[in-house]
Amino acid sequence: MTTWAGCATCADEAMAARVLAVDGLEADVVVDGRVERVAIDLVPDARPGELLLCHAGIALERLEETE
Amino acid sequence: MRYVDEYRDPELAHGLTAEIRSLVAPGETVRVMEVCGGHTHAIYRHGLEELLPPEVELVHGPGCPVCVIPMGRVDDAIALAETGGLTLATFGDMLRVPGGRGSLLEAKARGADVRMVYSPLDALTLAGKEPGRHVAFLAIGFETTAPATAVTLLRARAEAVPNFSVFCNHVLIEPPLRAILETPGLRVDAFIGPGHVSSVIGTDAYRFICEEYRRPVVVSAFEPVDLLQSIAMILRQRAEGRCEVENQYTRVVRQEGNERALAAIAKTMEPREDFEWRGLGALPRSGLRIRDAFAAFDAERLFALPDARIEDPKACRCGDVLTGQLRPWECGVFGTACTPERPLGTCMVSSEGACAAFFSYGRLRRPREEASVGA
Known part of the structure; x- marks a missing residue:
């Protein structure tokens, strides 16, 4: 969502991340071109290809993809 | 870049700016408070104030979680960090926040084991890697960040991690908004609601602002076009005599919020009687503490913290x-x-x-x- 080095504690640091692979309650996601591992306890049915809103190492919500 | 470029489109921005100009009368002042620090940052970063007519004044609100932490809590965190055999982990920005005894970064320079993490889960992982030390996570943030702490507490209990705790300083968005709305002589006509806090608590959480205080609210995303559209939506409400909670950030935020995140917070944390806010004083039921069921992971119960109360420097406003x-x-x-x-x-x-x-x-x-x- 945002690309500047913001403050991790602030809501605006939540990033859109594309799911690459799911492993239990963890998922590998791509954020700003980097692969990161996030917890998906709050979005446990996340699937590869979906876009998630991630903050402080966990996925908060699905991002609705609309043109 | 998709999900960025379309929300920075200059033509869309100019169209919205023209609409905003058409919705204000020359010489009047409409004061709009953006609650979230992320919005404040975006407004300055993209120079949005320069695009707005002088009749629209943006007021910056209390939604930066670092900014509202009182100095006493920083001193408590420093005391915790100076506990023998303990590692204090926290977000990067907290390291520089000044308390009465300096900052956590200065405590680190004096020898305290203070480490920067991106997620409370990283602190939990650190505890697993260093079983000989106790790792305490200094948790701060609004409802956006509290779910990460909640998930970490749930995992810590499930995995029975013996050397991990949380120094909980999470806060809630409603009490400071009420405090601002109760300020005598308040000169705020409408609110831009926080985006990602709302992805957790939902838009219904702001209905009191319209129903009790008659101020419109538009929950907004963070790109320039998002913010301009939110301001236009506020002015449209005003022009049409409406006072509602509207959602500009429909690609993420739902009316009811995120039930799983709210349930995780409710399971692990509960409101404190009151919590001290920088600039706002003690606000009832505005902060969260760790529930009894998770007492084994509550740094405030495990360690004797000074519970420092320190007045802000007089020169600082x-x-x-x-x-x-x-x-x-x-x-x-x-x-x-x-x-x-x-x-x-x-x-x-x-x-x-x-x-x-x-x-x-x-x-x-x-x-x-x-x-x-x-x-």
Whole structure:
């Protein structure tokens, strides 16, 4: 969502991340071109290809993809 | 870049700016408070104030979690960090927040084991890697960050991690909004609601602002077009005599919020009787503490913390900035005794703090304006 080095504690640091692979309650996601591992306890049915809103190492919500 | 470029489209922005101009009467003033520090940062970063007509004034609100942490809690965190055999882990921006005894970064320089993490889960992982040390996570943030702490507590209990705890300083968004709305002589006509906090708590959480205080609210995303559209939506409500909670950030935020996240918070944390806020004082039921069921992971119960109460420096007027009564450059120490390199107040620490954002992006413009007014 945002690309500047913001403050991790602030809501605006939540990033859109594309799911690459799911492993239990963890998922590998791509954020700003980097692969990161996030917890998906709050979005446990996340699937590869979906876009998630991630903050402080966990996925908060699905991002609705609309043109 | 998809999900960025379309929300920075200059043509869309100019169209919205024209609409905003058409919705205000010359000479009137409409004061709109953006609650979230992320919005404050985006407004200054993209120069949105310069696009708006002089009739629309943006007021920066209390939604930067770093900025509202009182100095006493920083001193408590320093005392915790100086406990033998303990590692204190926290977010990067918290390291520079000044308390009565300096900052956590200065405590680290004196020998305390203070480490920066991106997620509370990283702190839990650290505890697993260093079984000989106790790892305490200094948790701060609104409802956006609290779910990460909640998930970490749930995992810590499930995995029976013996050497991990949380020093909980999570806060809630409703109490400071009520405090601002109750401020005598309040001069805020409408609110831009926080985006990602709302992805957790939902838009219904702001209905009290319309129903009890008759101020419109538009929950907004963070890109320039998002913010301009939200301002236009506020002005449309005003023009049509409506007062509602509207959702501009429909691609993420739902009316009811995120039930799983709310349930995780409710399972692990509960409201404190009151919590001290920088600039706002003690607000009832505004902070979260760890529930009894998770007492084994509560740093406040495991360690004797001083519970320090420290008054803010007299010269620092963060409180007035946080409540929208003072603009950053009107503070006597702004840019002189208080800079991002050596912050006196919390609003200058985080990049989302109103003072730091204005220092980084807005201060070069202001002297020119004032010079031209004086000429």
